[in-house]
Amino acid sequence: MGNRVIIAVPAVNLVLWLVFLPDDDGTRTNFARQVTGEFVGSTMVLLFATSLLLATRARWLEPHFGGLDKMYRAHKRAGLAGFLLIAVHFALVPLNTAAVKPGTPAGMIAGVGIFVLVLLTVAPRIPVARRFALTYDRWRSSHRFIGVFFIVALAHSLLVDALVTTTVVPLAVLIAAYAIGILSYLYTLLLARFFRRTRRYVVQSVRRLNGTTVEVGLRPRKKKRMAFTAGQFLFVRFKSRGALRRSHPFTISSSPKEEVLRLTIKASGDFTRQLYESLAEGTRATLVGCYGMFDYKRGGPRQIWVAGGIGVTPFLSWIRDLDHEDPLRHRVDFFYTVRHPADAVFLEEIEDVARRHPNLRAHIVYSSRGGSLTAEKIAAASGGLSGADVYMCGPSKMTATLARRFRRIGVPSASIHYEEFNFR
Structure with missing residues (x-):
C-alpha cells in the first residue's frame, strides 16, 4: 500500500492545483509557465518530504511496505523522482534577471546541493560516474546534508514571489510537506537514537x-x-x-x-x-x-528458497531455528548458489539439518562449474513451481533476473518474496 500512496502523491497534487488554480492578476506574462513550474516544484517538495519521512525507519510504516528494506527502496525512488524534477522546475520557472528576489539564491543553493548529493547516491550505478562514487562511509556522512538543503528550499519558497501563496489548499499542502520533511530530518538526526530499540x-x-x-x-x-x-x-x-x-x-x-x-x-x-x-x-x-518482514512462515505449504552468496544469512537463521521449533511444516527446496566451493559457508551444517528434516531439500550450485542458477533450472530440480512461494536473498542483479524469469514461467508476483540488503 505504501508504494501506491507515493505514486498517488503527484496525481493528487496535480488535481489540487487544477481545482484550486492560483489567481492570475494579469501582471505576469508567463502565467501558465510559472504555474506549471511551481506545481513541479511543489511535487518535488512532496517527494523529498516522503523520502525524509521514510528515512526515519518508523516502525508503523514498515508493514505498509513489506519491511524496512522495501521502505529504503521506496525512499530512494521518491528521492530520485524529486531529483529528476529539480531540472524541470528550474527550466520552467521564469527568472526575472532585472529584479532577482531574495529567495532565488536560496533556491539555486538548495537545488544544486540536493542534485549533487542524489547524484553521488546513484553514481555507483552509472558507468561513467563510478569513478566519482564515494565509499559507503563517506556517502552516508554526506547524505545527511540533504535535510539541510531541504530547509534551504523552504527559505526559497518563503522569499520568492510565488503564485502558490494566492491559493489556500496547494499552499497548505506545500507547508505541510515542508513541516513533515523538516521534522523527519530533525528526528532522524537528533532524536531517533533515544527512541529506537x-x-x-x-x-x-x-x-x-x-x-x-x-x-x-x-x-x-x-x-x-x-x-x-x-x-x-x-x-x-x-x-x-x-x-x-x-x-x-x-x-x-x-x-x-x-x-x-x-x-x-x-x-x-x-x-x-x-x-x-x-x-x-x-x-x-x-x-x-x-x-524486516522476510518470513517464510507467512507463505504457503510449497516453497522455494534461493540464496546467492552472503544472501544465505536469513536462510541460515531459518534453518537454525528449525531445531528450536516443531518439524518444518512446509515442503522446501533450498538453492544455495556461490561461485566456488570455498565460498559456501556452513555447508555441512545446512546439509546436516536437511538430513534431519525430510521436508527440506538442499541444492548447492557452483556457478563456476555449471553456470548461473536460472529459474528454469530451479523448476526442473524442484519438480515444478506450481503453487510455490519463492523466497530470495542475494545480489540485486541475481534476484531481479530470477524474479523476472519466475514471472515469465508462471509464478505470480505475489508469490515472489525477496530481501534487499543494499541500503545505498
Missing part, C-alpha cells in the same frame, strides 16, 4: 570462515537479549576506531532461541573489510532493531 552487546567470538567471510558472535552485556524473528536484520556499531563506529545493517544468521546472536558478514566494502581484518573479541557493540 537498542541493546548493548559484546563480541564473544570472531570466526573467519574463508578469505572474505567472518562470523561474529555477540552476547548481551545484560541479561536482556535482542528479540527478533528468524530472518530479520539489525543495525550494529562497534566501540572501535574508524568506520566500525558507524551504524551498519546486517541480517542475523542465528536462531532467535540461541543465547549468542550471530552475524555472518562478507568483506565487500570499507566497513566490512575493516571488520573482517580488525574486529576483536571483547569489543563492545550497540545493536538497533530488529527490522
